[in-house]
Amino acid sequence: MYIAHGPISYILNESIQKKKISKLNTEKQLLVMIFSILFGILPDIDILILRIVNIPSFLHHLIFTHSIVLYLFLWIFLNLFFWFLKKFLNKRNRKVLTDELLNVIQLSFLIGTMSHFLADILFSYSRIFFPIQRQFTILGNIFATNYFASYIFNPTFAIEILLSFLFLLMFYKRYLKEIKLLKILFYFLISLSVILFGVNIFMNLNTYNKANHFVKNSMVLDKDYDKIHDRYDWDTDSDGVSNILEIDRKQMISFIKSISTGKYLVSSNASFLNKIASPFGGFNSYRILSQAYFEQNLAIEPVLIDYFRMENSLERYSVEIKYIDTLHQYLNQYGVESSIDTPGGIYFVLDENINILNMGIVIDDENVSTVLGDDQRLILHSKSEVLDIYSSEDIKVLSIP
Numbered sequence: 001m002y003i004a005h006g007p008i009s010y011i012l013n014e015s016i017q018k019k020k021i022s023k024l025n026t027e028k029q030l031l032v033m034i035f036s037i038l039f040g041i042l043p044d045i046d047i048l049i050l051r052i053v054n055i056p057s058f059l060h061h062l063i064f065t066h067s068i069v070l071y072l073f074l075w076i077f078l079n080l081f082f083w084f085l086k087k088f089l090n091k092r093n094r095k096v097l098t099d100e101l102l103n104v105i106q107l108s109f110l111i112g113t114m115s116h117f118l119a120d121i122l123f124s125y126s127r128i129f130f131p132i133q134r135q136f137t138i139l140g141n142i143f144a145t146n147y148f149a150s151y152i153f154n155p156t157f158a159i160e161i162l163l164s165f166l167f168l169l170m171f172y173k174r175y176l177k178e179i180k181l182l183k184i185l186f187y188f189l190i191s192l193s194v195i196l197f198g199v200n201i202f203m204n205l206n207t208y209n210k211a212n213h214f215v216k217n218s219m220v221l222d223k224d225y226d227k228i229h230d231r232y233d234w235d236t237d238s239d240g241v242s243n244i245l246e247i248d249r250k251q252m253i254s255f256i257k258s259i260s261t262g263k264y265l266v267s268s269n270a271s272f273l274n275k276i277a278s279p280f281g282g283f284n285s286y287r288i289l290s291q292a293y294f295e296q297n298l299a300i301e302p303v304l305i306d307y308f309r310m311e312n313s314l315e316r317y318s319v320e321i322k323y324i325d326t327l328h329q330y331l332n333q334y335g336v337e338s339s340i341d342t343p344g345g346i347y348f349v350l351d352e353n354i355n356i357l358n359m360g361i362v363i364d365d366e367n368v369s370t371v372l373g374d375d376q377r378l379i380l381h382s383k384s385e386v387l388d389i390y391s392s393e394d395i396k397v398l399s400i401p
Contacts, residue, residue, distance in 0.1 A: 001119045001120065001122070001123075001124075001156060001159075001160055002151075002160065003160050003164060004119065004159065004160035004161075004163045004164055005040045005041050005043075005044065005115075005116050005119060006036075006037035006038075006040045006041050006167075007037075007040075007163050007164045007166070007167030008040060008115050008116075008119050008163055009036050009037060009039055009040025009041075009108075009111065009112035009115045009116065010033060010036045010037050010040065010167055010170070010171075011163065011166060011167055011170065012111050012112075012115050013032070013036040013107075013108050013111045013112065014036075014170060016107075016111055017104055017107060017108070017111075020100065020103070020104050021104060023100065024100065024101060024104065028101050029174070030175070031101070031105075032101070032104055032105065032108060033171075035105055035108050035109075035112075036108045036111070036112050037112075038112075039108055039109050039111070039112025039113055040112040040113075040115055040116055041116075042112065042113060042116070043065075043066055043071065043113060043116045043117070043120075044060070044116070046060045046065035046066055047060055049065060050063075050065065056221075056222060056227045056228075056229070058221055058222075058229050059221060059222065061120060061124065061125065061126040061127065062126070062127050062135070062219070062221070063127070063130065064130045064131070066117075066120070066126060066127070066128070066130070067127070067128060067129065067130035067131075068114070068117050068128045068129060069129065069130065070130075071113040071114075071117075074109075074113075075106075075109055075110050075113070078106060078109055079106055082102050082105075082106055085097070085102070086099065086102065121136045121137050121138050121140070122137075122138050122139055122140075122156070122159070123137070123138075123139050123140050123143055123144075123145070123154075123155060123156045123159075124137060124140055124145070124156075125137045125140055125212070125219045133218070134218075135217070135218055135219055139155075143155045143156075143201065143204050143205075143209070144204075144209040144210055144211070144212075145209060145211040145212070146204070146207055146208075146209040146210075146211060146280065146281030147209075147210060147211040147281065147287075147290070147291055147294055148281040148287055148290075148291075149207075149279060149280050149281035150279065153200060153203070153279050153280045153281070154200060154204065155197065155200045155201050155204055157200070158193060158196045158197035158199075158200045158201075159197060161193045161196065162190065162193035162194060162196075162197060165186060165189045165190045165193055166190060168186060169183075169186040169187070169190065172186060200280075203265070203277070203280035203281075204280070206263075206264065206265045207264055207265050207277070207280055207281045207282055207283075208259055208264045208281075208283065208291065208378075209281065210291070210294070210295070211231075213230060213294070213295075213297040220297065223236050223237060223297060224236060224237050224238040226238055230297055230299065231294075231299050231302075232299070232302050233299065233302060234299075234302040234303045234306050236297050236298060236299070242303045242334075243293065243298035243299060243300055243302075243303050244293070244298070244300050244303045244304075244330065244331075244334070244400065245334060245400055245401070246296075246298055247292075247293055247296060247298060247344075247400055248296060249343065249344030249400065250344075251295070251296060252292045252293070252295075252296070252344060252361070253343060253344060253361075253363055253364070255291075255292050255295050256288060256292055256361060256363060256369045256380075257363065257380070259288075259291075259378060260369060260378050260379050260380045261378075261379070262377040262378070262379050263377060263378070264282075264283060264377060264378045265277040265280075265282040265283070265376070265377060265378075266282050266283045266284065266371045266375045266376065266377060266378050267282040267283065267284045267287075267371070268284075268371060268372070268373055268374070268375050268376070269373055270373070270374050270375060270376045271376060273376075274375075274376055283371060283378050284371050285324075285358055285359045285360055285369075285370045285371045286323055286324045286327070286359060288360075288361065288369050288370075288371070288378070289327075289346065289359075289361055290323070292361070300323075300327070301323065303330070304321065304323055304326040304327060304330060305319050305321060307326060307329075307330050308321045308326045311329070324348075324356055324359055325356060327346075327359075328348050328356055328359075328398075331346060331398040331400075332398065334401075335398040335399055335400060335401065336398065336399050336400075336401050337396070337397065337398060337399075338397045338398065338399040339397055340362060340368075340383060340387075340395065340397055341362070341365060342362055342397060342399050343362055343363065343364055344361065344362060344399060344400070345361070345362040345397040345398065345399045346359065346360075346361055346362075346397070346398050346399065347359060347360050347361075347362065347368070347395050347396065347397040347398075348395070348396050348397075348398070349390045349393050349394075349395055350393060350394045350395070350396060351393055351394075352394075357390070357393060358370060358371075358372075358390070360381075360386065362383075362397065363380060366382055366383060367380040367381065367382060367383065368380070368381055368382075368383055368386055369381075370386060372386075372389065
């Protein structure tokens with residue numbers, strides 16, 4: 001999670017310590033609110049700490065700085081600190097920092113930090129019991145993140161938005177004067193969030209979702225320890241050979257067969273559902289290949305971006321490319337021309353102006369993997385079907401040497 005750690009901490013703290021907090025005056029209640037939000041965010045401060053100690057920040061869920069054990073020790077230390085504080089504060093400050101307030105803050109720290117770890121493992125993976133190697137998740141195996149969908153189209157985002165609006169509603173009821181229109185607005189936004197959550201869950205269950213690479217049930221983010229997240233690394237094993245050229249074609253074909261069972265949505269014009277499937281990660285012809293590469297921890301997008309940048313002499317970080325076109329150019333340069341009977345061969349359908357109309361992967365003597373206009377779910381197609389549909393177009397097959 002990114003934005004809801006603070007709101008979750010506040011909501012849980014208000015629910016668990018409702019009676020104690022209600023006995024405090026308004027100023028102290030505001031102070032508790034601020035502390036509860038800060039405590040909920042606190043574990044993510046390790047993102048900054050890791051930069052200082054030269055460890056990639058994207059690993060923060062997998063090392064000691066994001067461990068429940070560490071924060072339990074910090075909570076014990078906080079208790080000792082408050083015990084000494086009570087002994088040495090003068091009477092004037094003790095009127096402000098009363099036992100009731102300090103006790104609420106102490107428990108707020110525990111609730112806030114523990115809620116952070118609970119939220120972290122809701123949809124993602126984390127070694128919350130470091131140094132135990134096992135990575136824990138609650139729903140991450142069911143509602144995994146899609147490789148092609150942006151964050152707003154994942155269930156996690158919908159949950160974060162819903163909890164954030166619930167937090168704002170609670171804040172409004174406790175601290176703001178009653179404004180009927182504002183109250184209606186909050187309930188409306190909460191209702192929309194619930195609908196969004198339902199839509200995101202439905203689409204997640206109907207798309208293939210794997211945006212992380214796993215080895216022996218453990219998430220691997222930097223295979224070669226080069227401090228580059230593998231998803232953005234053009235050479236994940238640091239052997240000087242780009243990911244595109246290192247594919248195991250037998251594994252690729254086996255994986256594509258395993259997902260081409262009619263279960264997963266594709267992005268096409270077949271129905272309204274298929275038309276909106278693309279931002280949720282529905283397969284198109286290029287994405288089938290990209291996902292097959294990623295299954296072997298060989299992300300092809302960073303290869304294509306670097307290639308496009310060099311070919312066009314671009315000196316900027318932000319680059320927008322058409323991956324299918326750049327892939328065609330890359331394989332023209334580094335691949336070998338093959339026939340439609342070459343298993344693992346990547347074919348491109350070209351019009352008379354050499355514009356790419358579609359692409360696919362040769363599976364075996366009879367089948368290819370591609371997405372056609374009338375497809376609703378991902379299935380294999382026969383070569384004869386594809387050749388008939390594109391009988392007037394040129395089909396060029398390129399293979400990895």
